[in-house]
Amino acid sequence: MVTTLSNAGYPPGTVITGKWRKSRYIVERTLGKGANGRxxxxxxxxxxxxxxxxxxxxxxxxxSEINVLSALKEQMHNAYLVEADDHQDxxxxxxxxxxxxxxxxxxxxxxxxxxxxxxxxxxxxLLEKLSLLHASGYVFGDLKPDNVMVSPYGKVELxxxxxxxxIGRSVKQFTEWYDRGxxxxxxxxxxxxxxxxxxxxxxxxVLDEKALREASRQLxxxxxxxxxxxxxxxxxxxxxxAAWLNxxxxxxxxxxxxxLNQWRGSIRGPSxxxxxxxxxxxxxxxxNAFALSLFxxxxxxxxxxx
Amino acid sequence: xxxxxxxxxxxxxxxxxxxxxxxxxxxxxIVVNVVGVLDYGTIGELGxxxxxxxxxxxxxxxxxVGTPQLAQTMQMMxxxxxxxxxxxxxxxxxxHILGGGSLEELPPDKRSQVVEVVDELAETSSLExxxxxxxxxxxxxxxxxxxxxxxxxxxxxxxxxxASRLAVFHFxxxxxxxxxxxxxxxxxxLDGVRSMFGRLQMKGAxxxxxxxxxxxxxxxxxxxxxxxxxxGHTGQxxxxxxxxxx
Ligand SMILES: Nc1ncnc2c1ncn2[C@@H]1O[C@H](COP(=O)(O)OP(=O)(O)OP(=O)(O)O)[C@@H](O)[C@H]1O
Ligand SMILES: [Mg+2]
Numbered sequence: 439m440v441t442t443l444s445n446a447g448y449p450p451g452t453v454i455t456g457k458w459r460k461s462r463y464i465v466e467r468t469l470g471k472g473a474n475g476r477x478x479x480x481x482x483x484x485x486x487x488x489x490x491x492x493x494x495x496x497x498x499x500x501x502s503e504i505n506v507l508s509a510l511k512e513q514m515h516n517a518y519l520v521e522a523d524d525h526q527d528x529x530x531x532x533x534x535x536x537x538x539x540x541x542x543x544x545x546x547x548x549x550x551x552x553x554x555x556x557x558x559x560x561x562x563x564l565l566e567k568l569s570l571l572h573a574s575g576y577v578f579g580d581l582k583p584d585n586v587m588v589s590p591y592g593k594v595e596l597x598x599x600x601x602x603x604x605i606g607r608s609v610k611q612f613t614e615w616y617d618r619g620x621x622x623x624x625x626x627x628x629x630x631x632x633x634x635x636x637x638x639x640x641x642x643x644v645l646d647e648k649a650l651r652e653a654s655r656q657l658x659x660x661x662x663x664x665x666x667x668x669x670x671x672x673x674x675x676x677x678x679x680a681a682w683l684n685x686x687x688x689x690x691x692x693x694x695x696x697x698l699n700q701w702r703g704s705i706r707g708p709s710x711x712x713x714x715x716x717x718x719x720x721x722x723x724x725x726n727a728f729a730l731s732l733f734x735x736x737x738x739x740x741x742x743x744x
Numbered sequence: 745x746x747x748x749x750x751x752x753x754x755x756x757x758x759x760x761x762x763x764x765x766x767x768x769x770x771x772x773x774i775v776v777n778v779v780g781v782l783d784y785g786t787i788g789e790l791g792x793x794x795x796x797x798x799x800x801x802x803x804x805x806x807x808x809v810g811t812p813q814l815a816q817t818m819q820m821m822x823x824x825x826x827x828x829x830x831x832x833x834x835x836x837x838x839x840h841i842l843g844g845g846s847l848e849e850l851p852p853d854k855r856s857q858v859v860e861v862v863d864e865l866a867e868t869s870s871l872e873x874x875x876x877x878x879x880x881x882x883x884x885x886x887x888x889x890x891x892x893x894x895x896x897x898x899x900x901x902x903x904x905x906x907a908s909r910l911a912v913f914h915f916x917x918x919x920x921x922x923x924x925x926x927x928x929x930x931x932x933x934l935d936g937v938r939s940m941f942g943r944l945q946m947k948g949a950x951x952x953x954x955x956x957x958x959x960x961x962x963x964x965x966x967x968x969x970x971x972x973x974x975x976g977h978t979g980q981x982x983x984x985x986x987x988x989x990x
Binding site for chain 2: 501504505610627
């Protein structure tokens with residue numbers, strides 16, 4: 439019933455052939471592995487186009503994930519799922535599906551490299567993705583930095599749809615820190631607030647991981663959302679986001695559009711504290727650059743007509 | 745759907761074989777999952793083997809984990825077992841309809857439909873989980889973590905669309921005739937339960953098999969068996985009712 443892969447996975451050059459649809463994919467390298475399967479970077483035989491291909495450990499678990507992706511495919515223009523099929527290897531039939539290859543870094547690594555001031559933009563892009571998903575009637579569930587891929591210019595893609603469930607159903611997969619239940623802050627029924635709570639914890643982690651770790655160390659029965667609120671209040675780094683975070687932690691956003699708009703307001707609006715002061719620096723820098731380029735232009739024209 | 749989740753840290757040493765008891769459970773349609781908890785030291789080859797054998801006989805899953813992973817493991821096992829139970833039932837139907845062939849052999853579109861049904865049923869069917877806790881002396885330092893994990897499991901069960909309830913038992917009881925004690929009767933909400941395990945009698949004996957058999961009885965008759973209940977009555981009352989308010 440359960441198909442297991444050999445521990446090593448497929449080496450580069452392995453050809454994965456679909457049993458039903460006959461597509462052929464060539465493995466370039468392993469992208470990662472998790473509880474449900476192993477993901478490879480592949481290209482279609484004879485074509486440049488690269489994809490990510492997930493080989494599942496269990497046909498039922500993988501099909502569950504595929505079902506969600508195909509439902510989403512009908513609603514979203516930029517489809518994530520390409521196709522699903524089975525492949526025969528030494529251990530028998532193994533199920534796989536092919537998806538868009540998402541380049542970039544997971545959220546925490548991106549922010550670690552590029553700086554915390556990117557959180558505003560990345561957060562905005564992520565909230566946009568989430569509200570699309572919510573509008574389709576789904577909750578992401580297992581929202582954590584690992585599952586948020588950020589491209590070099592802050593564009594965001596969600597990966598790993600194994601935790602997605604319909605709104606109103608129980609959340610299938612979750613991870614302690616980002617789980618509302620873990621903080622005694624509400625149920626594990628999937629609603630939009632569940633995702634927004636996880637989103638808030640991710641922001642806290644990105645801005646002050648140490649404090650989050652400390653808060654999580656106390657006794658389970660005393661853990662509460664108030665600890666998170668206090669932690670946000672203590673560190674000035676949270677200032678621009680504090681009002682938003684408090685609302686998300688308390689589950690007070692009516693829908694993810696409202697959450698998105700308020701986030702946008704808090705990073706760009708007149709009340710944006712730090713985030714805005716940074717933006718004020720930029721025009722000066724730009725003005726200088728502009729002055730420089732004007733100067734260069736003048737010189738060029740000067741020499742041109744000399 | 746009925747499940748027993750046995751939480752233990754070692755070998756049984758009294759009474760009927762727990763492997764046989766688990767096989768009885770499965771025959772009654774109750775799946776038995778087993779979690780071995782260890783924090784320091786090892787569970788021992790014998791203990792690990794018994795844990796595996798009980799789960800195999802009971803048609804369930806087994807894991808050996810430390811207390812930090814306990815809650816997550818219990819949640820995952822319960823969920824997986826629900827899905828597997830449904831899948832087995834559905835697989836039988838598939839074989840009926842298609843004349844053989846399991847899920848893996850179905851073409852993609854059919855497989856997709858079957859899994860949709862499995863997921864739907866897994867979420868909406870009613871579920872009863874009996875937690876059977878080994879409370880022998882070596883388990884004592886772990887009981888706080890066990891209680892937390894049970895509360896966490898309740899939270900996950902509550903989120904299901906289908907009716908879900910759980911009951912909590914520990915073993916051994918006080919007298920030598922009392923193999924198991926009911927701590928929390930069938931409930932869908934643990935919020936009113938202040939302390940699950942009252943004053944426990946920490947003894948060396950670990951009657952895993954007899955305790956399992958009693959819990960099977962409890963599933964069927966809603967009681968731990970007439971001949972025992974009057975004998976262990978007072979002790980039981982103290983253990984289960986004296987320490988929590990509903
Ligand atoms: N579309 C993709 N593009 C690029 N990399 C990907 C893609 N999908 C998955 N990966 C990589 O593969 C890893 C494992 O994938 P995924 O999270 O889907 O597996 P999983 O078994 O569901 O893991 P988990 O245990 O986190 O649930 C990811 O962490 C990521 O690094
Ligand atoms: Mg996953």
